Amino acid sequence: MQVLITGAAGFIGFHLALALKKRGDTVIGLDNFNAYYDPQLKRERAKILKTHGMEIVEADIRDQPLIEQLLQKKEISHFIHLAAQAGVRHSLIAPNDYVASNLQGFVSVLEACRKHPGIKFIFASSSSVYGLNEKIPFSTEDPTDRPTNFYGATKKANELIAHAYHHLYGLAVTGLRFFTVYGPWGRPDMAYYRFCEKICRGEPIQLFNQGNMARDFTYIDDIVRGIIAAIDLGAPCEIFNLGNHQPVPLLRLVEILEERLEKKAIRQFLPMQPGEVLTTYADIEKSQRLLGFHPRVSLEEGLAHFVEWFQRSLNHSTAAENR
Ligand SMILES: NC(=O)c1ccc[n+]([C@@H]2O[C@H](COP(=O)([O-])OP(=O)(O)OC[C@H]3O[C@@H](n4cnc5c(N)ncnc54)[C@H](O)[C@@H]3O)[C@@H](O)[C@H]2O)c1
DSSP states (O other), rough: OOOETTTTSSSHHHHHHHHHTTTOOEEEEEEOOOSOOOOOHHHHHHHHHHHHTTTEEOOTTOHHHHHHHHHHHHTEEEEEEEEOOOOTTTTOOOOOHHHHIIIIHHHHHHHHTSSTTEEEEEEEEEGGGGOOOOOBOOOSOOOOOOOOSSSHHHHHHHHHHHHHHHHHOOEEEEEEEEOOOTTTTOOOTTTTHHHOOOOTOOOEEEGGGGGOOOOOHHHHOHHHHHHHHHHHHHEEEEEEOOOOOOEEEEHHHHHHHHHHHHHHEEEEEEOOOOOSSSSSOOOOOOHHHHHOOOOOOOHHHHHHHHHHHHHHHHHHHHHHOOO
């Protein structure tokens, strides 16, 4: 397969690229290395991808002519669209970043893809589309028309726009609703990563809604297996949940980090933040049935891998600073 991954220098794109390359696919990555979080981390991921023989194009997804050229020149069979402005909290401060990447950028890549017959388009959606949905676990059959934040609204818009492109042009589209993905090389803006940093530094960690929240934390390797299964299925038009199917209270996440780091956290309890939801919980019956998706990694095991990587990279950067 000839696969183009947008957001390849991002957390999920990086791991997916390595896994696809390992099984023998040709992988080309694209990323604009923006400064939403430390671009150095993105550069380090890209460097590793390059050492594995992958080409990484530095470009914005809104550059439609460039993407059209890439699709033609490289005879791309699968377009894996992961580039987006992520993060719930940031969407309250900078909604236009989401308009640029998640709406304008999304349409620009679809416009490029529809001119390239036979291509399969697989894109990242999010558990955030469930918004105010109270029925648990969250099923892809549940209504998703009440988002609680602008990020979720743009991800829902992506699903609707992709459906329209399928209907109009016969483009094969698959949307994957990821649930709180974590692991080595993760995103520094996410709670598990920030907590880890703050516990190490002896700084207080902020627990919103007095810590009474739960998330369906899903380990990166399970997510990568799910994405690859969706690539191999090549469905005409589907939406899948990719989650661990096991929500864990936030306070348990903190306990596991304390155990792994052998250090107590300073807990700062705060009220609920606007835009947040109490629980996420994926119903994965459809993903099990059609993708053979069976998450294997517990939060305890996954966080052990994360903390091991975190401590190694901390030592590495301290050593680099001291040089
Ligand atoms: N990590 C999660 O828990 C999670 C959960 C639900 C959905 N998602 C979605 O999965 C996808 C990947 O997430 P991630 O955690 O790897 O995030 P990430 O921020 O690490 O990766 C996204 C990458 O896309 C790039 N990018 C952003 N806008 C771009 C643009 N306009 N042009 C080119 N490149 C651009 C960024 O530089 C970044 O490297 C995103 O679409 C995100 O919304 C992630």
